[in-house]
Amino acid sequence: MYYLPKLLAEKFTYFGKFSIFGIWTISFASMILFAFIASPIASLNELLVAPAFSIYLIFVLGIVSAKFFSRKKIILTGPVAVRIAASDAGESAAKVGKTISEIIFLLCFYFFLFGCVFFALSPLLFWAYT
Numbered sequence: 001m002y003y004l005p006k007l008l009a010e011k012f013t014y015f016g017k018f019s020i021f022g023i024w025t026i027s028f029a030s031m032i033l034f035a036f037i038a039s040p041i042a043s044l045n046e047l048l049v050a051p052a053f054s055i056y057l058i059f060v061l062g063i064v065s066a067k068f069f070s071r072k073k074i075i076l077t078g079p080v081a082v083r084i085a086a087s088d089a090g091e092s093a094a095k096v097g098k099t100i101s102e103i104i105f106l107l108c109f110y111f112f113l114f115g116c117v118f119f120a121l122s123p124l125l126f127w128a129y130t
Helices: 003-011 012-019 018-045 046-069 079-086 088-128
Strands: none
Touching: 003 012, 003 046, 003 088, 012 046, 018 046, 046 088, 079 088
């Protein structure tokens, strides 16, 4: 289950060290760039826009994977938070939270990847039904 997310995280390791605001800026700038590039691509053939958008989505998916796998452990400094985290209930809650976050990430990753494959293959579906 982790092979594809870790593979994309390796390829996009460079983006793992950016802050979340930097990631948003890169995503926003690349989306504006894609909006300008989509017009010349559509002038060649309108069926090429969906695979180009699929490539953009894989780029975004790689950045998200790199950011997910470059997370660091949170160090609590407040006295109440330290007491709660050091207790058995705090440790078990942390394990459950980690498992839930990994499951949600994997579900979103593979759903997003399915969308990328669908966009990449959508011209073939169009050709098959026309």
